[in-house]
Amino acid sequence: MDKTLRIIGQVGAILLLGVFSIWxxxxxxxxxxxxxxxxxxxxxxxxxxxxxxxVCPSTTDEYNxxxxxxxxxxxxxxxxxxxxxxxxxxxxxxTVETNGTGSQVAxxxxxxxxxxxxxxxxxxxxxPYIKPGQFGGHMLTNNAITNNVVRGKTELLYNLxxxxxxxxxxxxxxxxxxxxxxxxxxxxxxxxxxxxxxxITGILDEISITYKCWNPExxxxxxxxxxxxx
Numbered sequence: 001m002d003k004t005l006r007i008i009g010q011v012g013a014i015l016l017l018g019v020f021s022i023w024x025x026x027x028x029x030x031x032x033x034x035x036x037x038x039x040x041x042x043x044x045x046x047x048x049x050x051x052x053x054x055v056c057p058s059t060t061d062e063y064n065x066x067x068x069x070x071x072x073x074x075x076x077x078x079x080x081x082x083x084x085x086x087x088x089x090x091x092x093x094x095t096v097e098t099n100g101t102g103s104q105v106a107x108x109x110x111x112x113x114x115x116x117x118x119x120x121x122x123x124x125x126x127x128p129y130i131k132p133g134q135f136g137g138h139m140l141t142n143n144a145i146t147n148n149v150v151r152g153k154t155e156l157l158y159n160l161x162x163x164x165x166x167x168x169x170x171x172x173x174x175x176x177x178x179x180x181x182x183x184x185x186x187x188x189x190x191x192x193x194x195x196x197x198x199x200i201t202g203i204l205d206e207i208s209i210t211y212k213c214w215n216p217e218x219x220x221x222x223x224x225x226x227x228x229x230x
Contacts, residue, residue: 051219053180056107056212058145058159063109067210073227076207081195086169088129088194096132096189100213100225104184108160108211112139115153117201123147128156128204129194130165135177138166138196153205160209169196183211183227 056062073096081090098105112128114121121127123141130136141147143164144156160179167175183189195202213225 051216053216054106054212054214054221055161056109056159058162060146060157063111063145063157063210066109066212069223071212071223071227072208072210073229074206074208075191075229076193076204079193079195079204079207080202081193081204082197082200082202083194084198088196089200090194092193094191094193095230096183096191096209097228097230098183098187098189098225099228102217103213103215103222103225105180105225105227106212106214106221107180108209109145110158110160110163110179111206111208111210112156112158113150113153113205114156114195115203115205116197116199118199119152120149121154121197123154126195126197126199126202128207129192129196130207131192132179132182132189135175135179135182136163136165136192137175138169140164140166140174160211180211 056066075094075096076092079090079092081088081092083089110130112130114126114128116126121141127141128139130139139156139158141156143162144158146155146157148155161181163177163179164174165177166172193204193207195204209227211225211227213222214220215222
């Protein structure tokens with residue numbers, strides 16, 4: 001009889017301990033998760049880890065593949081520009097508009113092709129000047145992903161998230177800007193464009209942005225953001 005009572009007592013203690021454990025777990029889950037289930041908490045934590053803005057690798061292959069998708073906006077084409085007496089004689093102002101339904105620019109590339117009647121750029125003193133808003137200027141050609149001469153014209157390719165420039169020629173401080181973030185701050189960005197050359201035949205054959213879109217809420221790449229030059 002005593003043995004039976006002892007067994008019953010042990011079973012009761014185990015049951016009470018189990019009920020207490022369940023209560024404690026439930027209490028802290030509700031207190032610190034605002035009523036969310038463990039599965040919901042885990043899902044949110046995973047989402048916070050994996051939702052990061054996509055990047056565009058600094059390679060010509062990635063640029064060429066992305067350009068084939070058609071997501072490119074031409075900012076300047078066949079534009080004659082030069083400077084005299086330390087001032088630009090011809091400049092171009094272009095507004096780039098960003099549209100999209102819940103999507104943003106994820107990453108991209110800036111492409112520049114330019115030449116003079118002497119052919120390729122003399123990069124010691126000839127380079128593009130591109131200034132969107134307050135975050136640009138005299139572009140550093142040694143920061144380009146590629147710096148090639150194709151059929152007598154200089155072609156420069158930059159990663160849009162890592163633009164380096166001098167704000168003014170007499171200021172040697174190198175500044176950096178993420179133009180992807182800039183394009184997502186507002187729907188309209190004004191680009192000031194010129195060619196830093198004293199050669200009056202200076203031509204900016206093309207300045208363009210090729211870009212990829214994404215949805216910040218899902219982390220997925222999309223095709224429903226759009227850049228246009230107006």
